[in-house]
Amino acid sequence: MAELSEKTGIPVPTIKYYIRENLVAPGRPTGRNQADYSDEHVRRLKLVRAMIEYGGLSIAVIRDLIVRIDNPELEAFDLLGAAQQTVTQVKDVPPGPYRDSAERRLRDLLAKRGWRLRTGDPAYRTAVGVLATLDEVGRQDMLEALDDYAEAAERFAEIDLSLVGDVSDRERAVEIVVIGTAVGDTLIAMLRRLAQATLGERLHT
């Protein structure tokens, strides 16, 4: 396990914790207090750490996702949808006029862009909550830019999908969805800030 720790840069107690939480399989026992770890262990450990550190995902969420990744009976497209949903935290808002209005606004947007409507999707529910919040805090200007944001978001999704590519390579596709969704959110958020800083400077100098 010391070697595994060295290879991955993850401390031994953390590796033990991941194994205890069923995020990573234990090694093959080779003797008292000795076990063999494969390259698969190294890969999985790095994936788990990336999801915790950059995806901000909880242990429970990651465990649920690992179970799906390791379940060969789940169809690739369903698996990818599940992976995407698993890394999406739902933030609902209480019923009321703001939520009703947000839901109408989102349905209009989906219809206009030809995006599918699945009201149970974590992304749909959270988007409704975000739109309701923007309305409630008086940021109607951002709501008016919604269609522009959606157009730019579609560009991201196109890049994402081009990366997933061949879904018959199942583990790779799931990895891209998980990493691409969770870590990709942070990447996009940071690129947006870096661009803002430059554009803002140009604007005010």
Added chain:
Amino acid sequence: MAELSEKTGIPVPTIKYYIRENLVAPGRPTGRNQADYSDEHVRRLKLVRAMIEYGGLSIAVIRDLIVRIDNPELEAFDLLGAAQQTVTQVKDVPPGPYRDSAERRLRDLLAKRGWRLRTGDPAYRTAVGVLATLDEVGRQDMLEALDDYAEAAERFAEIDLSLVGDVSDRERAVEIVVIGTAVGDTLIAMLRRLAQATLGERLHT
């Protein structure tokens, strides 16, 4: 305070907690156990709740930001930069070949796009961390798409900046940066997922 709670939909104990944590000013005392709350209180309360619930910001981060919003001596452009940085959580990675390579990659990108280089920026540091992680977990395909992502991110930043508009309306500008950065990250993440679901379906049917 009961009236304030009704107006904002925020429970009285939560309002008391926000006041105790200096996120919201106490009301103007009008008698024993009575106080007056202005529309400014309503607005601030909704802003704080939005930052907690949709921005995922800690109390300490929000308090720091409130102090800056309320400090009239801070220049508008610096204030907006600070607001943007405050809502950006830094995730550094340990020094090593992955980080060195990530930093080179990011500098190349900034130079290519004409974005400014400020290595102390939380967004810069976190972007380096994200790129190092992608490299380490074997997602070189995502790294190769970095320039495409950056181009799409620039489109978001253009929309963001057009919303900020006139920075002489200082409180409005800060609100847009705070809400737009924190809540906007979630909005963009959700729009990206909604678009992915549709594009993915088209791809595999």
